[in-house]
Structure formats: C-alpha cells, structure tokens
Amino acid sequence: MAELNSDEPFIDTNKLIFGIGQVQQITGVSGRQLRYWESQNYISPIDQKKGVSRQYSLHTLFLIFHINRFIQQGFTLQAAVDHAKEFDAQIPALRQFLKKQLKGVEISDDQTVIDFGYFNAQRTKRVYGVIDRNGQTFFEIRDVK
Incomplete structure (x- = not known):
C-alpha cells in the first residue's frame, strides 16, 4: 500500500478560483440565485476589481454545492444554509483526522x-x-x- 501521510498539501486550494459561469455549471445554481444568496450574506465572492465578473473560492463552491443539495432534499433556504455551514464546520476535524490516520x-x-x-x-x-x-x-x- 502506498503511503499517503504527508504534511505538504497536494495543491494550494486558495489558488483554485471559479468564475460565476463555472460555478453555475458545476453546481446547477443559477447566477440569479447566487446573487440573491450573496445579498443575504449566505455566500461571498472573492474581493474583485471593478468590472471583473464574480469569482468564488473552492471553499465557497463547496458551500454553494451543499446549500443546493440541502434545498433539493426539501429544506428551506435558511435551513439549507444552516446545515451546509454546520457541515462546513466539521470539515477541519475530518481533514485533520484523515491526514493523521490515512x-x-x-x-x-x-x-x-x-x-x-x-x-x-x-x-x-x-x-x-x-x-x-x-x-x-x-x-x-x-x-x-
């Protein structure tokens, strides 16, 4: 079995940036919905220069995916956001455990x-x-x- 345990990340995920069109394609969430979620402070695009289209981090992409997943399961938008954020809060513990144990x-x-x-x-x-x-x-x- 190949050893996977390393302190070095495979990739710098902070450099993975997605335009609004890519996010729509990947998640199935419309641009209109994304802008509404932003107006409600559920998600935030990366700070950008004026005239540049919205861009999102990998972390935000996953948050969008999970919010949408919970909505499709029948949750209200607010409940979906709450569940997605709760799941998001668990990720560091899962990452740490897998990094040490895998x-x-x-x-x-x-x-x-x-x-x-x-x-x-x-x-x-x-x-x-x-x-x-x-x-x-x-x-x-x-x-x-």
Whole structure:
C-alpha cells in the first residue's frame, strides 16, 4: 500500500478560483440565485476589481454545492444554509483526522481497501475501510502480523 501521510498539501486550494459561469455549471445554481444568496450574506465572492465578473473560492463552491443539495432534499433556504455551514464546520476535524490516520489505499479489480492505521495503542490490530465491487462499504479490523 502506498503511503499517503504527508504534511505538504497536494495543491494550494486558495489558488483554485471559479468564475460565476463555472460555478453555475458545476453546481446547477443559477447566477440569479447566487446573487440573491450573496445579498443575504449566505455566500461571498472573492474581493474583485471593478468590472471583473464574480469569482468564488473552492471553499465557497463547496458551500454553494451543499446549500443546493440541502434545498433539493426539501429544506428551506435558511435551513439549507444552516446545515451546509454546520457541515462546513466539521470539515477541519475530518481533514485533520484523515491526514493523521490515512496510511494508504490499495485498489484491485474487486475492491478498494483504505488503511486507517492502528486500531489500538498496542498496535496489534489495524482498521481498514473496504469498498467492494458493488459499491458497498464496511470496516474490517485485522490482526497485525
């Protein structure tokens, strides 16, 4: 299994910037909706020069995606924003956990196995996340040899 643990980011996500047209294409949210969400302070474009079209950060793109996802699930706009922001607040903890625990991924024809490292302080067992060929997911705890 290839080691994934590194303190260096794969890519500087602050440099990933999307124009309003790209955001509309990616998320399916209209420009009109985006401008309304901005007027309500639910989202913010990147500070820009006068005469330049709106641009959004990757972080805002994900927020827009999640707001829209919750709306499609039947939530009101305000509830969708609240849920999206709650989810957004959980991301740093998930990122930190995965950064420290993710040890590697092994892909074969019939399954993908994700190594989450040791299960216990004694280092006698490891935890693996498995995705089988049907897309089913589950955990396995294996003895260390």
